[in-house]
Amino acid sequence: MKLWDKEAEIQFFQEALRNFASPEQLFYNLKDGYFAYVPKGSNAEGQTLQSRNSLIGQFTEKWSKTLFEPIAKELGLHAVNSVVCDELGLPRQSSADLAFCTTNNTVQKPENIKLLFEIKMSIVSNYKFTHPNHIEYVGDYKQHKGNPALLRSDSMLKAIGKSINIRVSGIASTKIPIVVLGNSPITDSYIKKVDFLKISGVIQGFWSLNPKPTNSDYIKNTPKLGFQTILDKAQLFNNCKELVTNDMNYFSSMISKLKLGEIIRIASQETTDIAKAEKFLTLIRS
DNA sequence: GATTTGCGTTAGCTAAGTCC
């Protein structure tokens, strides 16, 4: 299976049309024909397409599961959609889109979840539909009005908010890496933020699974790799392996140097480095 | 120096769907 590309987007439309969806559910019905997005310079004629949302959401979540399944297997894990875990603030109504777990169940204990993914993917480029089932590429994301995936500020904020929500749900979440998956680049205004989110440990990365979203310029990676464009499956595998095999711990605080120094002094009395770290983590959370 | 333009963001709305 390949990474995200035009064929994946065309496949989505054709599958949806074959199964149940009408052209009106999937495309803007404009003067010049049916379009996935409103081209720049065109008028939306009052339309705001809603009917595609849940369809593309379901498609990208299943698509991601299929892409990650062999990777999970290689690491001795299962790729599971819609994971529920109350201790992590993931109820049934707002489950994790995708996760690597030790079992294939939807309802999971925190200790069996090894990696959490939040998926923020959409149709990226623009396409024109003509009856009965012809779909033609008409331009990249710079040529239409809509902002796909991670280029939308509210998608970024939603992903960050959901991750924070997990991080503040309790210490059970501190051992689980969180990754946001997209299929577009990010905007300039989020470059510093994604790097800071990675350095501070809140989110381990924003990964675009779309190696070539446009032929013109786009942000491929940020300086600290808070955002990365995934170019091949080997890179994807290595990234996942690193997150799953390193025994990592998230911690955060807002304390005085005096208090911090005290914690370090007490922790450093332990004999081994691991024991020092464990003592430090206990103290900083108390 | 004043005005225009562009960008990023928030608030609010929409339609379709899920869950309880």
Added chain:
DNA sequence: GGACTTAGCTAACGCAAATC
């Protein structure tokens, strides 16, 4: 039936750079 989720669009606003 009600609460909530989702992604897209519009209106409005603040701000700063560009232009007149």
